[in-house]
Amino acid sequence: MEKLRYERPLIKRLESEMPNKFGMKAEHFPKSHIDGVAVKDLLEEHGSPLFVISEKTIRNTYQRAKKAFSTRYPKVQFAWSYKTNYMDAVCNIYHQEGSWAEVVSGFEYDKAIKNGVPGKRIIFNGPDKTISDLTKAIQNESLIHIDHLDELYTIVELTETIKKRPRVAIRVNMDTGVYPMWDRFGFNYENGQAWDALNKIMASGRMDLIGLHTHIGTFMLSAKAYGVAARKLADLALGLKRKYNHDIKYIDLGGGFPSKNTLKGAYLPGNDTNPVFDDFAEEIASALLNSEFSPDALPLLILETGRALVDDAGFLLGTVISNKRSSKGKRNTIIDIGVNLLFTSFWYDHKISPAQEFTHFNEETTVFGPLCMNIDVIRESALLPLLNRGDHFVIHSVGAYNMTQWMQFITLRPRIVLIDMNEKVHIIREAETMDSFNKFENTPEHLKKFEL
Amino acid sequence: MKIKPNIAVSDSGFVFNPDTGESFTVNPIGVDIINYLKDNKNTGEISTQIRQKYNVEQPTFEKDFDDFVGLMLNYSLVIND
Numbered sequence: 118m119e120k121l122r123y124e125r126p127l128i129k130r131l132e133s134e135m136p137n138k139f140g141m142k143a144e145h146f147p148k149s150h151i152d153g154v155a156v157k158d159l160l161e162e163h164g165s166p167l168f169v170i171s172e173k174t175i176r177n178t179y180q181r182a183k184k185a186f187s188t189r190y191p192k193v194q195f196a197w198s199y200k201t202n203y204m205d206a207v208c209n210i211y212h213q214e215g216s217w218a219e220v221v222s223g224f225e226y227d228k229a230i231k232n233g234v235p236g237k238r239i240i241f242n243g244p245d246k247t248i249s250d251l252t253k254a255i256q257n258e259s260l261i262h263i264d265h266l267d268e269l270y271t272i273v274e275l276t277e278t279i280k281k282r283p284r285v286a287i288r289v290n291m292d293t294g295v296y297p298m299w300d301r302f303g304f305n306y307e308n309g310q311a312w313d314a315l316n317k318i319m320a321s322g323r324m325d326l327i328g329l330h331t332h333i334g335t336f337m338l339s340a341k342a343y344g345v346a347a348r349k350l351a352d353l354a355l356g357l358k359r360k361y362n363h364d365i366k367y368i369d370l371g372g373g374f375p376s377k378n379t380l381k382g383a384y385l386p387g388n389d390t391n392p393v394f395d396d397f398a399e400e401i402a403s404a405l406l407n408s409e410f411s412p413d414a415l416p417l418l419i420l421e422t423g424r425a426l427v428d429d430a431g432f433l434l435g436t437v438i439s440n441k442r443s444s445k446g447k448r449n450t451i452i453d454i455g456v457n458l459l460f461t462s463f464w465y466d467h468k469i470s471p472a473q474e475f476t477h478f479n480e481e482t483t484v485f486g487p488l489c490m491n492i493d494v495i496r497e498s499a500l501l502p503l504l505n506r507g508d509h510f511v512i513h514s515v516g517a518y519n520m521t522q523w524m525q526f527i528t529l530r531p532r533i534v535l536i537d538m539n540e541k542v543h544i545i546r547e548a549e550t551m552d553s554f555n556k557f558e559n560t561p562e563h564l565k566k567f568e569l
Numbered sequence: 570m571k572i573k574p575n576i577a578v579s580d581s582g583f584v585f586n587p588d589t590g591e592s593f594t595v596n597p598i599g600v601d602i603i604n605y606l607k608d609n610k611n612t613g614e615i616s617t618q619i620r621q622k623y624n625v626e627q628p629t630f631e632k633d634f635d636d637f638v639g640l641m642l643n644y645s646l647v648i649n650d
Contacts, residue, residue, distance in 0.1 A: 118626040119625055120621075120622065121624065122623070123598070123623040123624050123629075124596060124597075124623075125598070125633040125636075125637075126595075126596065126599040126633060126634065126637040127595065127596045127637070128593050128594070128637065128640055128646075130593050131591075131593060131594060132591075183574045442639075446640070446643070476597075478596040500644060503596070505629065506629065518591035526630060
């Protein structure tokens with residue numbers, strides 16, 4: 118007789134209190150396949166842990182976002198936010214879909230150029246653009262979003278030696294009624310800094326002021342704030358028209374749209390409560406169309422959303438190392454994924470699904486990573502099935518920031534694979550090796566030998 | 570390790586302790602273990618029976634068994650010999 122699948126014995130006291138109306142459902146439904154490829158096979162071939170990216174989800178999400186905006190506003194352009202995920206394969210999917218590149222450093226700028234993005238289709242944001250970066254961006258006719266006056270004056274200086282007119286916009290920060298208000302980037306709308314910068318650009322006569330940009334926050338749960346932002350940028354653009362008879366070519370509302378992840382402390386799952394692309398598109402398009410822009414001079418609407426486009430396309434597969442019980446009686450499960458790989462676990466209660474069938478029995482579990490650090494907690498509390506040592510699981514919605522903010526710590530970073538539209542698996546980043554890590558180190562001759 | 574004689578266990582995994590009025594739910598392997606305890610089987614015998622029925626290595630089961638009876642002890646469902 119074939120033996121039954123083992124599940125550890127479980128006894129739970131039945132509580133007689135009122136049920137928790139905000140309770141999250143237990144995650145006992147398995148995620149055994151991603152785009153038709155078995156999780157078990159992926160881990161066998163590529164090792165555990167493993168990042169997996171779904172090309173199908175990326176394209177579907179992008180098309181959903183594009184449809185939401187382009188059905189409401191006639192001129193829409195997306196620019197892929199490199200910092201959210203700058204794996205070349207991922208960037209190129211967005212470029213194939215028509216996205217420009219949005220970069221925030223010289224490193225990212227060079228990556229976009231190497232990927233084949235024309236200079237004119239690169240938006241250069243961020244507070245740290247070196248003279249060399251700016252020179253390159255001016256020569257390539259990239260869209261330079263000026264962050265502060267020092268940068269503005271540097272560009273003016275550079276125009277004395279570079280015989281090209283820089284194509285610039287300013288980044289504007291503003292009060293949109295949300296907390297916290299981001300005011301560390303760009304020039305403030307309310308106190309007149311933004312107008313001051315625009316006047317200085319126009320007075321210099323050496324630059325082409327072609328856009329206005331804002332990025333009001335991150336993981337924004339209020340679509341209305343974008344309507345406020347669009348109205349304030351429209352007000353600046355219309356002011357330029359009145360004062361200088363100058364038409365702005367584009368308005369860039371940045372990013373900050375949320376993914377389906379659930380923020381820590383949220384009562385309900387993000388999947389059910391977070392605004393979707395249509396909500397943001399409605400607010401932004403209405404604000405611009407209802408402004409005083411002449412219908413034949415509507416500016417191009419640029420969007421730099423990153424997280425909402427890529428988060429749900431990323432999965433992190435792993436393996437259970439051990440089960441323990443804490444001194445207070447709570448179930449602790451240790452997995453082979455730490456906060457160094459899953460940076461976003463500091464902000465989200467990531468959904469974790471088993472990769473194999475389980476019964477409906479579950480246990481409230483604290484999920485710890487393998488790092489020898491007390492902060493290494495992936496989920497403080499999750500209702501999980503009775504995972505055994507060696508069982509596999511899938512962490513959902515990890516496509517944004519984890520592959521750019523991950524840290525090499527006490528072990529080497531794993532492979533990243535991409536599942537293409539035909540369910541074929543491609544390695545898009547190799548796992549680190551001791552050699553690849555050590556090649557950056559140099560031990561002085563006198564420190565090479567010792568006796569113990 | 571013996572289960573208290575007045576503890577009621579149903580086949581579907583419902584456990585009732587009349588001393589405290591508390592109810593518990595137990596998964597199928599947990600019901601098996603409680604029934605073996607009711608039959609006065611010792612730890613070694615229980616381990617053998619379970620490993621014949623379920624696909625599990627001895628060290629894994631023994632660790633989980635100790636955890637399970639530890640909880641039952643905590644809930645006053647069993648008494649030490």
